[in-house]
Amino acid sequence: MRLVDFFKKKTSSDIAKDRLKLVLVSDRASCSPEVMEKIKNDIINVLQKYVEIDQSGLDIKITQMEAEGDANETGPALYANIPIRSMRHTD
Amino acid sequence: MSEVIVVTSGKGGVGKTTTTANIGTGLAKLNKKVVLVDTDIGLRNLDVVLGLENRIVYNLVDVIEGNCKPEQAMIKDKKSDGLYLLPAAQTRDKSAVTPEEMKALVNELRKDFDYIILDCPAGIEQGFMNAIAAADRALVVTTPxxxxxxxxxxxxxxxxxxGIKNNRLIVNRLNVEMVKHGNMMTAEDVVExxxxDLIGVVPYDEKIVVATNTGSPLAGDGSIVGTSYMNICSRILGEEVPYLDLDSKKGILSKIGSLFGKQ
Structure with missing residues (x-):
């Protein structure tokens, strides 16, 4: 946020636009549970080539995250927390 | 070459029916042959906005069920030559029509009209699916x-x-005073x-309420609202029309200010 913006009071139309941008990001990013399940399975399949995964501790979802370099902008992001039991050594 | 345009919005009460009536009137004024189809089965309204409610004999469902021919159900507008209305049924519901039936009917109408404008019901359920099934393009109406x-x-x-492409946005009921005070989003904000892409901005005006009271659309009457609708019609025909300066009550000082590139 610039210093000038700090002193300028936000109008209600500014607030409307900001709220709208946020709500549209999550509206557009939301995908059906079936698609989410497919993404999850595909990620697991790829990773299992290299590591052994603790499937019970798996957490994958789409969330809001601050865009790089600008704390005022947010965008959809795929959040994945995948506990690894051990590495597979193939070679 | 005829074109089928659906007027839609999702949310109710933003002005789909008023927009449909005015665009129909405007296109007819530009010498096009136009039929307006009210696809809001069960909640018929386009007839009253056009002032044609007393002339209805048959309706859309009658045509689809084969009880009459399309030309028997179509009502010629009182004021505009070349403008016709195909009214919705009032005592039926959305399930009386399927998307395939709607498509077949609209394709039949293509032979006789330059523009077929479909007034879509609010919502995203079957009524919406019926209305968009036959459309070449859409005009999406929203308020700020x-x-x-x-x-x-x-x-x-x-x-x-x-697969419906070339859709355009109409920002309706823009309150110029509220925008000036920062209490309403601008059309640019909405487009952003x-x-x-935008095809028109219609300012809020009490005249619209009066026009609906009497059942006479404003397109082409010389008012700012009427001109906004005419400009949308010209843009539908592919003409480049500059956007109106809606802030006509600007003081002399701000006019001089705008000369120097200051708003």
Whole structure:
């Protein structure tokens, strides 16, 4: 946020636009549970080539995250927390 | 070459029917042969906005069920030559028609008209699916409010998912005074958050309420609202028309200011 913006009071139309941008990001990013399940399975399949995964501790979802370099902008992001039991050594 | 345009919004009460009536009137004034189809089965309204409610004999469902020919159900407009209305049924519901039946009917109408304008019901259920089934393109109507713009975004996504392209946005009921005081989003704000091109901005005006009271659309009457609608019609025909300066009550000082590039 610039210093000038700090002193300028936000109008209600500014607030409307900001709220709208946020709500549209999550509206557009939301995908059906079936698609989410497919993404999850595909990620697991790829990773299992290299590591052994603790499937019970798996957490994958789409969330809001601050865009790089600008704390005022947010965008959809795929959040994945995948506990690894051990590495597979193939070679 | 005829074109089928659906007027849609998602949210109710943003002015779809008024927009349909005025665009029909405007296109007829530009010497096009136009039929307006009210696809809001069960909640018929386009007839009263046009002032044709006393002339209805047959309706859309009668035509689809084969009880009459399309030309028997169509009502010629009182004021505009070349403008016709195909009214919705009032005592039936959306399930009386399927998307395939609607498509077949509209394709039949293509032979006789330059423009077929479909007034879509609110919502994204069967009524919406029926209305968009036959459309070549869509005019998405919204007001500069968070709820209406959010629904418009959903509609734009659904239209694209159904392969309907070249859709355009109409920002309706823009209150110039409120915009000036920072209490309403501008048309530019709305266009910025939606991924769609603008085709018109219609300012809020009490004249619209009066016009609906009497059943006489304003397109082409010389007022700012009427001219906004005429400009939309010209843009539908592919003409480049500059946008109106809606802030006509500007003081001399701000006019001089704008000469120097200051708003």
């Amino acid at each position: 409010e968070v709820s209406a713009v959010r629904d418009a975004d959903r509609i734009i996504g659904l239209l694209e998912a159904h 958050v939606l991924s769609i």
